[in-house]
Amino acid sequence: MRRPSTRFVMPSLAIAGLLLAMGRNVLADTLGDAVQGKLLYEAKCGGCHSVDSNRIGPMHRNVIGRVPGSVAGYDYSPALKKLGGVWTSARIDRWLQGPQKLAPGTKMFLTVAYFRDRADIIAYLVSVSSHSQ
Numbered sequence: 001m002r003r004p005s006t007r008f009v010m011p012s013l014a015i016a017g018l019l020l021a022m023g024r025n026v027l028a029d030t031l032g033d034a035v036q037g038k039l040l041y042e043a044k045c046g047g048c049h050s051v052d053s054n055r056i057g058p059m060h061r062n063v064i065g066r067v068p069g070s071v072a073g074y075d076y077s078p079a080l081k082k083l084g085g086v087w088t089s090a091r092i093d094r095w096l097q098g099p100q101k102l103a104p105g106t107k108m109f110l111t112v113a114y115f116r117d118r119a120d121i122i123a124y125l126v127s128v129s130s131h132s133q
């Protein structure tokens with residue numbers, strides 16, 4: 001019986017290993033870590049927001065899949081009320097890179113510079129929402 005030549009096997013193993021390593025990083029980066037995200041949320045967002053009550057900012061339960069500016073009893077800026085669409089993970093990622101760029105005139109100014117922190121915070125927001133996208 002002929003054995004497969006090492007000229008074929010070795011590069012295939014190398015490529016398989018590389019894909020595995022890349023897959024792991026891509027997964028970790030896009031999914032985020034909700035446990036770490038909860039800590040970041042409390043530290044960075046908790047001064048103004050909470051999950052279940054309106055404070056300086058609107059409450060966040062079910063924010064994923066929600067129409068921007070739609071929580072009853074919260075006094076939004078005109079900028080957020082006219083934004084339209086729904087909050088998705090991708091849109092909140094953009095929001096956290098510059099609320100004033102996404103909705104000029106909004107009352108929120110905080111940005112989160114590091115993409116990994118944003119991914120973790122968004123994973124936490126997904127965990128308190130019934131929608132996951």
Ligand code: HEC
Nearest residue numbers: 044045048056057058068069070076077080106107108110
């Ligand atoms: C200094 C106060 C403050 C901090 C800190 C803050 N926010 Fe906000 N946030 C607001 C205010 C005020 C609004 C309402 C904006 C408006 O009406 O224009 C808001 C609105 C939002 C909205 C839109 C919700 C909706 O119902 O449409 C999201 C999402 C949001 N904030 C996420 C976050 C996250 C995540 C953090 C932490 C990384 C954070 N915010 C930190 C004050 C803050």
